[in-house]
Amino acid sequence: MQPTTEQRLWMYRHMVLSRYLEERIEELYMEGKTPVFNMAKGPIPGEMHLSNGQEPCAVGVCAHLTPDDIVTATHRPHHIAVAKGVDLDAMVAEIFGKATGLSGGRGGHMHLFDAAVNFSCSGIIGEGLGPAVGAALSRKMQGKPGVAVAFLGDGAANQGAFHESLNLAAVWRLPVVFVIEDNGWGISVPKQASTAVPRNDRRASGYDIPGMHVADNDVEGVFAMAGEAIARAREGQGPSLIEIETSRLAGHFMGDGEEYRPKGEKERLEQRDPIPRYRQQLLDIGALDETSDAELVERAQTRIEAAIRFAQQSEFLPPEAALEEVFA
Amino acid sequence: MQPTTEQRLWMYRHMVLSRYLEERIEELYMEGKTPVFNMAKGPIPGEMHLSNGQEPCAVGVCAHLTPDDIVTATHRPHHIAVAKGVDLDAMVAEIFGKATGLSGGRGGHMHLFDAAVNFSCSGIIGEGLGPAVGAALSRKMQGKPGVAVAFLGDGAANQGAFHESLNLAAVWRLPVVFVIEDNGWGISVPKQASTAVPRNDRRASGYDIPGMHVADNDVEGVFAMAGEAIARAREGQGPSLIEIETSRLAGHFMGDGEEYRPKGEKERLEQRDPIPRYRQQLLDIGALDETSDAELVERAQTRIEAAIRFAQQSEFLPPEAALEEVFA
Amino acid sequence: MTTTSKSTSRKLTIARAMAEAMAQEMRLDPRVFVMGEDVGPLGGVFGNTRGLFEEFGAERVRDTPISETAFIGAAVGAASDGMRPIVELMFVDFFGVCMDAIYNLMAKNTYFSGGKVKVPLVLMTSTGGGYSDAGQHSQCLYGTFAHLPGMKVVAPSNAYDAKGLMTAAIRDDNPVVFMYHKSLQGMGWLGTEKGATVPVPEESYTVEIGKAAVVREGHDVTLASLAAGVHHCLRAAKILEEGGFSAEVVDLRSLVPLDRETLRESVAKTGRLIVVDEDYHSYGVSGEIIASVAEYSGCRLKAAPQRVAYPDIPIPFAPTMEQWALPNADKVVAAFHEMMKENRGENS
Amino acid sequence: MTTTSKSTSRKLTIARAMAEAMAQEMRLDPRVFVMGEDVGPLGGVFGNTRGLFEEFGAERVRDTPISETAFIGAAVGAASDGMRPIVELMFVDFFGVCMDAIYNLMAKNTYFSGGKVKVPLVLMTSTGGGYSDAGQHSQCLYGTFAHLPGMKVVAPSNAYDAKGLMTAAIRDDNPVVFMYHKSLQGMGWLGTEKGATVPVPEESYTVEIGKAAVVREGHDVTLASLAAGVHHCLRAAKILEEGGFSAEVVDLRSLVPLDRETLRESVAKTGRLIVVDEDYHSYGVSGEIIASVAEYSGCRLKAAPQRVAYPDIPIPFAPTMEQWALPNADKVVAAFHEMMKENRGENS
């Protein structure tokens, strides 16, 4: 399955949007955190897991989804949220904890919920899988269209929830796709020290479902595999599992010293940064030229800056609002 | 791998011991529970999960184990306890809740612990797997010999603990063998309604470990596969997974009406009762004759009767003993 | 919404009352469905889904694999997508294999979404011992669930409340943990607490979640409890009555929200409090109830409050030990007499 | 076994004190080992295993997959087989994915085996918020763990106690849950409570599990708390002192066993009690502490006891909301003044 030019540009644009967002968050996050790094300080306090490098997973999958389809993402959710079409203003405002945020600042960066595009994420490893299965069940029972996609990390593939959810989805033949973003790390622990198989797509056969693999963080490889898996799901042929070799260009979270990384790894990964690579690919096939690229990048930056401004200019909810929304 | 005559007779004797124990427990359990079945009544109150039909799994595996090896069993533990060499008197006394029981009556039939032969079991599905992995780790770290075997039901193979434990054992290459007693049921739910693969040994490849299968509840098939897996473990080649097709001749627990069983299933299973089958096999190859069989059966019955008498004649702990042994 | 008419004299067990509430809601609302282990053809190990499979079929009454994390997580996903699942965790003792799905997901998604995602889900689960099912099948764990914010927690003592609370729970837009005590289910094989099988109207009705009930009036002492404990209290009240004392019995019915008003009013009247709780003694329901009264300066106690709770030990198998450890009417009566020895004067 | 000599003036953070206790025990006893996520080369996300990997290597300081059920279950199996594992659950908030291994296995095997199987295991886990890590990374859950029998539960407020309690926990033949509060760890990036970094002797010593400490004497009110809350209390006591009131501060240190004697003695002396608890308000530590005093007829209270606890809400991300909801010294002071308005006479 090959993307159309429009799809190619959509993917590229969303990669650029996402990356620029992360770069800006990185800067803003550090405000108030120098010279002494204290997570509690600055306009964006708390943990921050950046998605730099993992954009191909998000765009290659979400290119096939409509707002009606369901996505559950992880503690590292920004790129996926951007590609799923989460309201950018409200999302950035949520990351800043503002009243105008997706949930008024109650959730923060690990808890982004946008019901309008059926997006959610969570801070617990493997927690999104069950809900994706359930959303797919809901669609099947209601006879409504819709596919659910659960994103997870390679580390998450060793959680019990992974096994239970894949089995349940397979037994009930539900329209779900499980997408593993294999960045080779779970915080400081390398994949080979935590995962008994080199590739998790091999685990699909334990559920009698297709297992697919995308090497080298390849945008169009993701697009192709995800397209197949999502089409299968839409046609009622049940779940699939995809593992994507991707790269975590940043630390696990902001403030990570990354001493555990083998020397040179980071530089190597940066040289394979998927965004300049895909840009070059698009230039090579003529889907993009320098001018249209510059325009696209500028538009993306403008959009992100607007969202940041929106967030910065928004107010916080009054503190007592903490007591609200516990119950519907 | 073929058993010696001695091993054959050992396996047969332990099957007979176990079955006779279950038959007697069945009778004793019903005391005080007729005409109205109330689980709280009689000399053996509480849930009772009989192992009738699953003896091949226990003896075929335990034939390869020494008291030093570790076994963790399930909520349906009697056959395995018998084959592992758990003290019969103390075990039956525990089932009766007596002071002379393995734990003074604190545990009961689902919580049989005999440290002398490294046996334990538990009432939570999949709960024994982690401890088996840990015991194997302990041996490896201490440089002591010993293999750990975790028994589980086919239903348990869909618990998260299964996945996590197999992965951990494989990553650390520990001497553990996982043995699935596939009786086709999890209470009233048939395997095909709960398990996405027809055979769980297929799941082994998700952990890069050998997956073995034994069809038709075959004692010597179990012996051969378990022998191979245990030898691998002893040689430091890591874990294996074995699935054994076995049969639950009784209900899930005593009092189960079993209306959910397809018509004729029970009769069919009874015709394939592994004990008369194995007896015939041993007669056929001359390992057993009618006289030695009768003797063996009688000795087994005598042993069980002695254990039951021991249990019946034992006292209960004083009620306040409930407060003891919470902490070491 | 609360109907108190008990026009009918038809008595139901709690098991049947639960099933009836579910069936009625399933007829009304196609979004309601049931899932869990053995809830289908078997009708639930504790009988509370009997008849549902026959009426609604395998799509809406779904047997699951033994995968509590996945299917409770799935229920949250379905509830967030517009369905109204009723999920069963067969024994509350199993919560440890799936508590993340329950408390980090089910209980928090509404808050995390700023109220935009609703999780209308009923998690029903059996509690309690007394029939020698030992330490992994006999617990109550009321305190464990009630402690964690974001879910309502109810525990009926009789079939009338069970039906009304179940209906209310299904209609609630929030997750409700419905804890039913095995000894009250009316399944013969678990023994039967007669007082739990009461007249239940055929028509649908709700019992408001968050309202305690004064199930017996009195003025010498307040006996506060829930589920099976209510019956111990009622028996104790009878014994005390024979001795010339008048006990008020408060059936909490709901732990979250907790009706502290009813409780405090009662204790303000009686001046004495005994909490009866089959859950573990420390850091649980009994402590909270006592604290809720003690911290309320409107209650002047005539004696130090007492609790008759399960000791802080795993639940032993042997019936001798288990029965000794469980709360019962005699222990409540003894606690009362102990209390009467203390003389604080009128305003202590 | 308790040594109280603080001969050294060397100050350590709690993180370093924990690591030092582990290292000393690992040198003494080859059965002691550490496992958990990122405890190896990284030295623990919260610094408490720093240096161990370098000294003891990958066999004894084991990074695990993100498989808490398996590795905590494995720790139980190893402990039962003669090892003495120290396991890390990175954030206590994650308990839901592995609570079965913790409470049905780790906490019960000794009982189920009639005392014949020992489970000498330390489960260390981080607690607490205050740095905007939101609702799945900021909880305390003290009550959740303390409620379930079979495991000891400690929560130090300073490095001296942390080292002594850790050493005691490792030497204990029972499972001990060691809850360390992130704001006290002394990791700069989590902020630093200065009062937690105190002189710690180089030599090995134990602090007895189950003994509270009166960390400040006073006679007008007892402020009871644990971990980070102790520092709020100490600050409140200073403010109160300026106002002419004298507050006694009780650092519980251990929730299981709970030192009710020290607590009751203190309240018997002061006649007033405020419990400060960062865990959820209802059905938790604060309720239990109040009940433990209220039910003890030796304590005559001059005012209704109060609690300053975390409200029954998930923990919000926005710092404005989170800080507002957290306990602090001002809230304690306000609670005291509120209390002083009540006049019960001397023996109420």
Ligand SMILES: Cc1ncc(C[n+]2csc(CCOP(=O)(O)OP(=O)(O)O)c2C)c(N)n1
């Ligand atoms: C159940 C659970 N265990 C541990 C953690 C702590 N934790 C947060 S992210 C992370 C690593 C996750 O690795 P992976 O799934 O590969 O995702 P990545 O961070 O690489 O994107 C861990 C261990 C958690 N959040 N939840």
Ligand SMILES: Cc1ncc(C[n+]2csc(CCOP(=O)(O)OP(=O)(O)O)c2C)c(N)n1
């Ligand atoms: C975590 C958990 N979930 C559910 C149960 C209830 N339960 C007890 S036995 C059983 C069926 C187990 O099936 P299987 O593993 O195949 O073992 P079998 O009973 O067939 O021997 C179930 C669901 C439990 N004990 N623990």
Ligand SMILES: [Mg+2]
């Ligand atoms: Mg990763």
Ligand SMILES: [Mg+2]
């Ligand atoms: Mg089975």
